[in-house]
Amino acid sequence: MKKIEAIIQPFKLEAVKEALHGISVQGMTVTEVKGFGRQKGLREVYRGMEYQVDFIPKVKIEVIAPDDKVETIVKTIMTAARTGRIGDGKIFVSPVAQVIRIRTGETGDAAI
Amino acid sequence: MKKIEAIIQPFKLEAVKEALHGISVQGMTVTEVKGFGRQKGLREVYRGMEYQVDFIPKVKIEVIAPDDKVETIVKTIMTAARTGRIGDGKIFVSPVAQVIRIRTGETGDAAI
Amino acid sequence: MKKIEAIIQPFKLEAVKEALHGISVQGMTVTEVKGFGRQKGLREVYRGMEYQVDFIPKVKIEVIAPDDKVETIVKTIMTAARTGRIGDGKIFVSPVAQVIRIRTGETGDAAI
Amino acid sequence: MNPANTAFVLVSAALVMLMTPGLALFYGGMVRGKNVLATIMQNFVLLAVIGVQWALVGYSLAFGPDVGGVVGSLEWLGLQGVGAEPFKAYSETIPHSTFMIFQAMFAIITAALITGAWAERMKFNAFLVFILLWSTLVYDPVAHWVWGDGGFLKGLGALDFAGGTVVHINAGAAALAAALVMGHREGYGKEAFIPHNLPMTILGAGLLWFGWFGFNAGSALAADGLAASAFVATHLATCAAVLSWLATEWLVRGKPTTLGAASGAVAGLVAVTPAAGFVGPMSALLIGLGAGVFCYLAVLAKVKLGYDDSLDVVGVHGVGGLWGALATGLFASKAVNDAGADGLFFGNPALLGIQAVAVLVTIVYSFVLSFVLLKVVDALLGLRVARDDEVAGLDLTEHQEAGYSL
Amino acid sequence: MNPANTAFVLVSAALVMLMTPGLALFYGGMVRGKNVLATIMQNFVLLAVIGVQWALVGYSLAFGPDVGGVVGSLEWLGLQGVGAEPFKAYSETIPHSTFMIFQAMFAIITAALITGAWAERMKFNAFLVFILLWSTLVYDPVAHWVWGDGGFLKGLGALDFAGGTVVHINAGAAALAAALVMGHREGYGKEAFIPHNLPMTILGAGLLWFGWFGFNAGSALAADGLAASAFVATHLATCAAVLSWLATEWLVRGKPTTLGAASGAVAGLVAVTPAAGFVGPMSALLIGLGAGVFCYLAVLAKVKLGYDDSLDVVGVHGVGGLWGALATGLFASKAVNDAGADGLFFGNPALLGIQAVAVLVTIVYSFVLSFVLLKVVDALLGLRVARDDEVAGLDLTEHQEAGYSL
Amino acid sequence: MNPANTAFVLVSAALVMLMTPGLALFYGGMVRGKNVLATIMQNFVLLAVIGVQWALVGYSLAFGPDVGGVVGSLEWLGLQGVGAEPFKAYSETIPHSTFMIFQAMFAIITAALITGAWAERMKFNAFLVFILLWSTLVYDPVAHWVWGDGGFLKGLGALDFAGGTVVHINAGAAALAAALVMGHREGYGKEAFIPHNLPMTILGAGLLWFGWFGFNAGSALAADGLAASAFVATHLATCAAVLSWLATEWLVRGKPTTLGAASGAVAGLVAVTPAAGFVGPMSALLIGLGAGVFCYLAVLAKVKLGYDDSLDVVGVHGVGGLWGALATGLFASKAVNDAGADGLFFGNPALLGIQAVAVLVTIVYSFVLSFVLLKVVDALLGLRVARDDEVAGLDLTEHQEAGYSL
Numbered sequence A, B, C: 001m002k003k004i005e006a007i008i009q010p011f012k013l014e015a016v017k018e019a020l021h022g023i024s025v026q027g028m029t030v031t032e033v034k035g036f037g038r039q040k041g042l043r044e045v046y047r048g049m050e051y052q053v054d055f056i057p058k059v060k061i062e063v064i065a066p067d068d069k070v071e072t073i074v075k076t077i078m079t080a081a082r083t084g085r086i087g088d089g090k091i092f093v094s095p096v097a098q099v100i101r102i103r104t105g106e107t108g109d110a111a112i
Numbered sequence D, E, F: 001m002n003p004a005n006t007a008f009v010l011v012s013a014a015l016v017m018l019m020t021p022g023l024a025l026f027y028g029g030m031v032r033g034k035n036v037l038a039t040i041m042q043n044f045v046l047l048a049v050i051g052v053q054w055a056l057v058g059y060s061l062a063f064g065p066d067v068g069g070v071v072g073s074l075e076w077l078g079l080q081g082v083g084a085e086p087f088k089a090y091s092e093t094i095p096h097s098t099f100m101i102f103q104a105m106f107a108i109i110t111a112a113l114i115t116g117a118w119a120e121r122m123k124f125n126a127f128l129v130f131i132l133l134w135s136t137l138v139y140d141p142v143a144h145w146v147w148g149d150g151g152f153l154k155g156l157g158a159l160d161f162a163g164g165t166v167v168h169i170n171a172g173a174a175a176l177a178a179a180l181v182m183g184h185r186e187g188y189g190k191e192a193f194i195p196h197n198l199p200m201t202i203l204g205a206g207l208l209w210f211g212w213f214g215f216n217a218g219s220a221l222a223a224d225g226l227a228a229s230a231f232v233a234t235h236l237a238t239c240a241a242v243l244s245w246l247a248t249e250w251l252v253r254g255k256p257t258t259l260g261a262a263s264g265a266v267a268g269l270v271a272v273t274p275a276a277g278f279v280g281p282m283s284a285l286l287i288g289l290g291a292g293v294f295c296y297l298a299v300l301a302k303v304k305l306g307y308d309d310s311l312d313v314v315g316v317h318g319v320g321g322l323w324g325a326l327a328t329g330l331f332a333s334k335a336v337n338d339a340g341a342d343g344l345f346f347g348n349p350a351l352l353g354i355q356a357v358a359v360l361v362t363i364v365y366s367f368v369l370s371f372v373l374l375k376v377v378d379a380l381l382g383l384r385v386a387r388d389d390e391v392a393g394l395d396l397t398e399h400q401e402a403g404y405s406l
């Protein structure tokens, strides 16, 4: 099993979710994060003082998936999250040793 | 060492924390997340418009632990977080290569 | 590639960011988390009732990096985040199998 | 000159002034967090924009010496001659300046009401230009017709105690034009547009209710039995509308909502506005009951009709004002106010006709002119922010600020 | 008829009306975020529910022509005969309708106060039924006893300027019954029940303080020296209670808290309410000093006694009102208001006894009847939401809304 | 005795009271979330602290029987003799106690204004000690000089209708001293100090604007043409200042901000305060226009000058008050208020000189004494919280609370 983490633009969440549903991925966990990268943050002005807000609000999607689905999922996220502009984000894939469903105690692929 | 991630119902956080203390796990990191899965979100109504809120507020607990403690920890979380209803959540276990305590520079199991 | 996760004191975020920029790490993702550990939370008092707030607000920094940079990054974070007091936090390093940049489709070290 | 009346109307003016910040919060809580400041700003800044416009030209156009029944002359430009002496045609017992500033607050809040229609997508500069034009070319004349000494709808015998026609129908018609001209918000029908802070909306509704006592009772321009009667009618209609909105909602959707309670309150306040000084307490209750049901259904109908009036200005102010104006034609009674008239239920069907004419004239004038003005401003400046800016939120893109940094 | 008095009481009525949204925020900030709307809703909706009840039956029961000293007759149902003419027994200088609407706001806020006792766990439908019964069967008679023309406690000589007995003790006794009948919130004693938004609570306290000037000074029913005296007493007692609450807290807990300042303010306002028009400024200071200490200790005692009065209605309104009613028996002085009486410290120990009787009668009546009514409603509808709903929060489960979507 | 005037001034006192919670929110929204309660607390608690100080000694020092033109005697300690009878030197038509409590609210808000200078770093106990000393040794005498019967600046002919000198310049000078003595906040110039909740700030500004009608129009102490004139001037100056602040900002920074609108409103309110009862509406507009520009530039200048006046008390209240006091010397006109004087533009250059003297005396006295008092309190208690506490936030470390637990 693998964990697929994607850092994407918040306004792309809806599209990515739909796309994943399209390939029968139902479960995922989403976190609001602050991204630092090439994309520059906006400037805010308060009483004449200007502040460069250096982080950008992003959304992190985590999906645990069986090894054989990883490629499809990664491709699907890529297509749905892409605008072609700086700041589109990244996808990271990492190994997962075990998965357990709390309700039933099922483990492995059955638990996903 | 392993990282144990558990996505649980927010109102079970207290119980899980207590249970982990009970087996001498003191350290953990908790994040508020939005879960998508089998469990259906509630409907909200605003001026007659109905919105299906498709995510469910969940809490993610991360515990880094030595390999030999992983099983006990997973079991403990399972027991404490379980209600038997859909939406109880998942536990993921994944490998960790190194741990460092910032304050002291200790590494490995000593740093946990 | 590796994922470096550091749980640090929120007021150290600025310093850590600067330090990482100093060694040319531009990209990172930051999450607000609640830490439980040795450090004791503050007491809050409401109408005479005292509550021990047992978690401490922390910040989690995630950086994906090529294997050869991991050591430098870990050291840099350690130095910048350290106050020497309990609660300084931890750094975890774990394996990452693949990285993809959504915008371009680049993978591996080129995508970081 | 009567100091008690002066005190009452000055305090009422302060109460009405507070309605605009109240409306800013009422609206601000209903938008998404990324647009909260832009929404609040479009209300708050109108205190200033229309405040100055009113002193320079607006008051003269609306209440100045009559020109052919349709508009005031320019004699009172810059408040010339508007001083401590009462102006008898409006009130013999309070300073002319007191009447003027009381009315200023009405001009301000009317413009502010419309902003709910285009919330979350209008450019700030285009908004400023449009609203200045609208206030000068639509609000000021309509106020003259209904309330100005010599105004033609007043001459006709149309009753509008505190602004059902001038304020609410007028704003509602403009809002409809705006919703049609501006089109849907990005994501309309696909994304959930969920109010980001309902306690803020409730606070706003509370301040509106509070300020509305100044609006309606203050419109008696004296601290007398009529003011008391208008105060009571205002309160009871509002109460009834809260209950009927909640009850309808409970039936239709299965739960009574907090936003429904706040919306019902505003609907009731709107509907009783034209009637406040002409109807008894039980009539006010009935007007309120009607308002809660009609406005709730109007809001539901919007979804069917498919226009995107973001914060339901049409459904609440347009429909509520319409119902109130007609209901005045039903429930008005000389027993309550003999300077008024009897309505249909008190034996005089003619009043209902007159009310209908006043309503119609206002709707047509306001809708058409608003439509044209919006098209003109769109051609000159563009009404909508860029798509990306709308996605990012107007707070950052129009004002370089963030509402919250918690 | 005196227009100045009319203006003063109408504005006061508006101020008192604002106290209910103020209370909604005061309470709303103190609950957890998942219950903010449900808490606010239970206050806001009472404006409407009791507003209508008052016009239909409540006013007649409380202030209508006396029936045996215990209740008003039904003669004024639907506000029949309550119009612009003054009703001399209550005031010769303001329209009867003005007095009626001023009193309406008192009936509303009293019901709203009680909601703090069952916050975070009561069903909305059961709440509506109970509160309607309570207002009709408890509030209206008690108001008649103390303030109604012919009321038996009034006849006894009990003093209650603006509602220490009628409003605060009455609400406090009902709250105690409610806390006992409803039991603890889920997680009581295990989880931290931390106020989710204290700035909201402070805002609420500020609006309450502001509105309370209408409550207390307005109760003079005239813009005269007595109103001024009540205004001053109100302010000074409140100031003193803030200081004494903070000081006690500072001693006991080591830090003065913002919630303590807000709570102290309310405690002071409560305690001075019965006394406001009968005591001088230095007496008011002392009453306030006492209120801060006694109410703070009462709140601490709750934890020991083990009942879950969520937002301390008993500790603040019950105990504060009790102290204020008795303190009126101590500090009242005919030099301040010769329509009143002298208290113990001014040579007349009898007053203290009379006050004690009034207090006792009210507590017993209100507690017992509230208890019974709650049990009845519990049997019919169930008072508490389901356990899961309580965990998920009442905003979602009772109203299908969320307070914030930031 | 005139009940209308009494009603008007009592209601005005309530409005001015509301300004302090309003200011608490205005300031509270501008600090970081970890300091929101501490900031609000320093305002809210002053209602109590200065409220009590005023009754015990402050009123007597400020308005009591004159001692050598510089201070009131102690004759009225504890409000002895301050009752329902009018005190002619201040007003023949309202109870003395009414005047006293109206003035109490001025003393409170003035102290509260200063707290913006040291926001996010001052210890609560040191704050209490300093502010009590300041109010007694600085505010009370200065109020006596300008408004007290026999005060020497009043004797000189200096005009200050509602407190440009006494309130705003006085607070601004103290704020400057505080910013200099206390030094920068931790992280100044490195971290972004971003307002955590701007809707809260806007709400505060709205309440300030509302309350300010009581402040300025109420200062007429009668519900007459003068009050109406002051009301109108207040509104127009504020409107103009909003527009000119926004316009300047738009030119300088490229976007008009919501915080700019709120700040401009306060700047306009400040500047018109001394002038409100002496100038006509068009003069008021010009005063407002100036205020928006000057205060905006003063705020920008702060950054250059390098002192850390956290919430711009100097830039807005100091500079705004200064401009307003001098502008009174320019625009005052006997045609508006013949108890006043003509200003430079109405043919009397002398007034400008007198105003300048009054301003100068106040600035020097307030700045020097504030500086000394701060140094004394610093030596005794320490003014600043510990570095770690400042980083953790004052809500937790000074009050053991958290503003939000969402």
Ligand SMILES: Nc1ncnc2c1ncn2[C@@H]1O[C@H](COP(=O)(O)OP(=O)(O)O)[C@@H](O)[C@H]1O
Binding pocket: A007, A034, A035, A036, A037, A038, A039, A056, A058, A085, A086, A087, A088, A089, A090, C026, C027, C028, C029, C030, C062, C063, C064, C065, C101, C102, C103, C112
């Ligand atoms: N090395 C990294 N480690 C972790 N997160 C990263 C890294 N680099 C980028 N990110 C995340 O990806 C987001 C997008 O990166 P950015 O450089 O702005 O644009 P792009 O994705 O187009 O390369 C960042 O905001 C950050 O959240």
Ligand SMILES: Nc1ncnc2c1ncn2[C@@H]1O[C@H](COP(=O)(O)OP(=O)(O)O)[C@@H](O)[C@H]1O
Binding pocket: A026, A027, A028, A029, A030, A062, A063, A064, A065, A101, A102, A103, A112, B007, B034, B035, B036, B037, B038, B039, B056, B058, B085, B086, B087, B088, B089, B090
């Ligand atoms: N494949 C997955 N990857 C990541 N998170 C998941 C995945 N499946 C479920 N989750 C998380 O677990 C939560 C519970 O899952 P759900 O399907 O609702 O019920 P259950 O845990 O009973 O199977 C979800 O809300 C989501 O946060």
Ligand SMILES: Nc1ncnc2c1ncn2[C@@H]1O[C@H](COP(=O)(O)OP(=O)(O)O)[C@@H](O)[C@H]1O
Binding pocket: B026, B027, B028, B029, B030, B062, B063, B064, B065, B101, B102, B103, B112, C007, C034, C035, C036, C037, C038, C039, C056, C058, C085, C086, C087, C088, C089, C090
């Ligand atoms: N075993 C663990 N797993 C995950 N996170 C941990 C673990 N132990 C500590 N942490 C995180 O590190 C933070 C600091 O730990 P703490 O024990 O307080 O001090 P120190 O870092 O000095 O050892 C905690 O607040 C928590 O977020």
